[in-house]
Amino acid sequence: MHSLFKTLMAAILLVTLTACGSAPTATRFAMPDDTMPDETLLREMPPDVRIDSFTVTVPQSLKANERNLYYPIGDIVWRGEPRGDRHAQVKRIFVAGLRDAAPRIAGNRPVRLDVQVTRFHSLSEKARYTVGGVHDIDFRYRLVDIATGQQIGPSKNVNADLKGLGGEAALAAEGRGETQKARIISHLSRVIFEELMVPGGHVTANLGLLQAINDL
Template sequence: MRQIFKAGLGLALMASLGACAAPNTASRAAMPDDAMLGFAQQDVTIDSFTVSVPKSLTVNERNTYYPRGDIVWRGDPIGDRHAQVREIFEAGLRNAAPRISGTRPVRMDIQVTRFHALSEKARYSVGGVHDIEFMYRLIDVTTGQQIGATQTVDADLEALAGQAAMVADARGNTQKARIVAHLGSVLVEELTVAGGHQNANLGILQAINDL
C-alpha cells in the first residue's frame, strides 16, 4: 500500500511540476554484504579501496516515472547493473583519491545501499533526483585496524531533464559523467571537511524518494 501511495503521489507531483515547467587499483574482493563496523578521520590518504554492490539490491528496468527498486540505472547498455554501479563508484574513488592528501594511508571500503537514477521517461520529461546512498569504513593499512565507526552517506544529485539532458549528452556531460564527478566531490568532502558531506536539499522530488 505504501508503494502504491508513493507511486501515485510521485506521478501526481511530477505531472503538476511538468505543467509548471534535473587512486589506486580497485580490489574486486569487496566487503561482505552484511552491516559494516567502521569511520573515517581526517588527515588520511586513500591507498586502496573496495566497492561492494550486494546482489540483494533489486534492479528495475521498467520505463515508468518512478520504477520501484534499489538500482535504477540507464546510463550504460543493458547488462549487469550491479557491476555497472560498482564501476561508477570505482571511477568516483579514482577521481577523489588525488585530492585527498593526508598523512595516514587507508583502505576505503564502500558498500552501496541505493543507486536510483532516472528512467528514460522521467529523464526526458519531468526530471528528478539521482538518489544515491552508501556506507563506508576506513582501514589503516599499517595496522589493519578500522578507524572509528562506519559512516552512512546520502549523496543525492539533481538530475537534468528534457532538453537540458539532451544538450548535456551531446556535450559528453552524460548522467554517468555527472554522477562520477559528483561522487568524487562527495568523497573528498567526507574525508577532508569537518562534518563530512552534507546532502543537498533538492525539494519535493527528493522528498518523494524518502517516502
C-alpha cells in the same frame, strides 16, 4: 503499501510538473554485507589520511528495475548505459569516482576505504526526457588502517543525491558531453573528497519534493 504510497506521490507530482513545465586501483578484497553495521554516532574526520586502496560492493540483494515509468520502484534504476548487469555498472561508476578522488586525499596515514552501495535510483528514460528528477544515491563506508587492519571509528551512511536533468536541459548536457554517467562520477568524487577532507563531511543538497518522496 509503503512502495505504493511512494509510487502514487511520485506520479501525482510528475503529472503536475508535466502539465505546468517545459518539456588508486581497487583491491580484490570483498566485503560481506554484514561487516558494515549502521553507524551509531557521527564519526570524527580522521586526520591526515590518504587512500591507499579501496573496495566497492554492490550487494546482489539490491533489486534493479528496468520498467520505463516516471518512478520505477527499486533499489537500482540506471539507464545511462546499455541494458546489462546493472550491479556491475553501478560498481564501475563508484570505482571511477573513487579513483578520481583518491589522489586528492593525500595525508600521511594510509587507509583502505570500503564502500557499500545501498541505493542507486537514477532516472528512467521517461523522466529524463520530460521532467527530470533526482539521482538518489546512498552508500555507507568505513576506513581501515592499513598498518593495523583495524577499522577507524564507526561506519558512516552518506546520502549523495544529485539533481537529474530533464527535457531540453538533459539534451543540451548530452551535447556538451555531460552524460548522466559523467555527472555522477564527478559528483561522487566530490562527495568522497568532502567526506574525508571537509569538517562535518558532505552536506546533501536540498532538491525539493521529489527528494523528500525518495526519502520516505
